Amino acid sequence: MSEEELIQLVQRIRGASGCMVDLDGLLGKFEANVQDSTASQWIFESSTGRLMTPEEVVRKAGVKPKP
16 A cells, blocks of 8 residues: 555544444554554554644554565
8 A cells, every 4th residue: 555545544544433343454454554563553542642643653654565
């Protein structure tokens, strides 16, 4: 996935409501396409007290290079 697609995915995850299966699938897709697989935690929490923007989350996680 491109950086822009990942940013849109983070926005979709933050806006998701309802079924946990759907959210788990979206998070799995995010984690599979970034270099830091623990980065999904940054979508929902921040150690600084300020929630990172979707762009910041994706840049910090690093886009996984395509094989």
